[in-house]
Amino acid sequence: MLKRALAIIFLLIIGYWLAQGLAGVPFGEDRMLVGQYYLDHVKGQTGAVNAVTAIVVNYRGFDTLGEVTVLFIASTGVGALLWRKKRERTAKTEGSMVLTTGTTLLFPFVVLFGAYIFIHGHLTPGGGFPGGATIATAFLLLYMAFITYEIPHKAFEKTEGIVGMAYVLVGLIGLAIGGYFLYDWIWQDWKLGADNIGRLLSGGFIPIIYTIIGIKVGTELSGIIDNMLKEEVSE
Amino acid sequence: MISVYYFGAVSLILIGLYAVLVKKNLLKILIGLSIMETGVNLLLVSVGYVSGKSAPILSEGIGPNQAVDPIPQALVLTAIVIGVATTAMALSVAILIHEKYGTLNVEEIRRLRG
Numbered sequence: 001m002l003k004r005a006l007a008i009i010f011l012l013i014i015g016y017w018l019a020q021g022l023a024g025v026p027f028g029e030d031r032m033l034v035g036q037y038y039l040d041h042v043k044g045q046t047g048a049v050n051a052v053t054a055i056v057v058n059y060r061g062f063d064t065l066g067e068v069t070v071l072f073i074a075s076t077g078v079g080a081l082l083w084r085k086k087r088e089r090t091a092k093t094e095g096s097m098v099l100t101t102g103t104t105l106l107f108p109f110v111v112l113f114g115a116y117i118f119i120h121g122h123l124t125p126g127g128g129f130p131g132g133a134t135i136a137t138a139f140l141l142l143y144m145a146f147i148t149y150e151i152p153h154k155a156f157e158k159t160e161g162i163v164g165m166a167y168v169l170v171g172l173i174g175l176a177i178g179g180y181f182l183y184d185w186i187w188q189d190w191k192l193g194a195d196n197i198g199r200l201l202s203g204g205f206i207p208i209i210y211t212i213i214g215i216k217v218g219t220e221l222s223g224i225i226d227n228m229l230k231e232e233v234s235e
Numbered sequence: 236m237i238s239v240y241y242f243g244a245v246s247l248i249l250i251g252l253y254a255v256l257v258k259k260n261l262l263k264i265l266i267g268l269s270i271m272e273t274g275v276n277l278l279l280v281s282v283g284y285v286s287g288k289s290a291p292i293l294s295e296g297i298g299p300n301q302a303v304d305p306i307p308q309a310l311v312l313t314a315i316v317i318g319v320a321t322t323a324m325a326l327s328v329a330i331l332i333h334e335k336y337g338t339l340n341v342e343e344i345r346r347l348r349g
Contacts, residue, residue, distance in 0.1 A: 028286030
């Protein structure tokens with residue numbers, strides 16, 4: 001009881017302190033500095049209409065490579081922590097008829113929707129990370145519906161490695177052509193889709209990189225799901 | 236008075252912190268951490284909001300002067316992904332602890348005490 005009271009007093013102090021700090025930051029006021037630059041130049045410099053994805057993939061693409069690396073390390077860490085000699089799925093009850101029928105019907109459409117989200121990242125809200133998470137949801141559905149289902153491990157691991165290297169390769173091609181890592185040669189040199197801004201075939205290498213990220217995030221999160229759902233069995 | 240969005244974000248942070256401080260079940264502590272993370276993300280997005288302006292997608296008559304700040308949104312996108320990664324790591328550590336000690340109660344996990 002005393003611990004709870006102490007915790008609440010502590011929280012009230014922190015809340016008051018945060019509110020004091022935020023009182024000096026009026027809500028809804030325009031205080032853009034770099035943001036305005038990005039908004040003014042995003043169409044001309046990257047060819048994308050979605051400023052957020054342009055910043056994430058184009059202006060700060062190196063940062064996003066680091067982010068993908070963090071996700072990769074986390075999935076490797078989950079695999080290493082839960083590693084056992086022999087692990088199998090141990091669920092005992094098959095999913096209900098609604099779940100199994102719904103999963104078989106919906107699975108292709110969920111994957112298609114995920115692909116739609118990451119391919120249209122430069123036009124609509126979304127991008128590689130939400131698209132990949134949507135694809136992983138489709139595999140989670142399969143895991144919940146069928147007690148013996150497992151992802152094709154070999155194919156998934158190879159795909160993950162290949163798309164990871166493809167991201168670095170895109171960056172290195174930019175280094176060779178334009179002089180710095182992740183230089184957007186498709187937009188800056190080739191001017192592909194310059195009269196097509198706001199449609200699918202524009203945005204330089206943003207759709208390419210977001211497709212890479214989408215596939216990578218999808219396979220990685222499916223691997224994490226697989227690692228967490230399997231349990232050790234004695235031989 | 237602070238804005239209702241700031242109030243909501245700070246309340247989420249405090250609710251999460253309360254769960255981290257008071258709860259004894261490891262899973263509840265992790266849920267508290269996730270709630271705190273949501274609060275921080277909401278705070279970042281609402282700091283970047285400019286009243287009367289639209290989402291930073293410059294199509295169909297939205298000009299560069301009619302969009303909100305895109306940088307906090309890009310930051311939050313990063314933060315969400317890293318949050319998912321750390322949550323997955325923490326959950327697998329929780330699975331290991333449950334295998335070793337047979338409990339998730341932090342007071343019964345004796346060997347963690349100094």
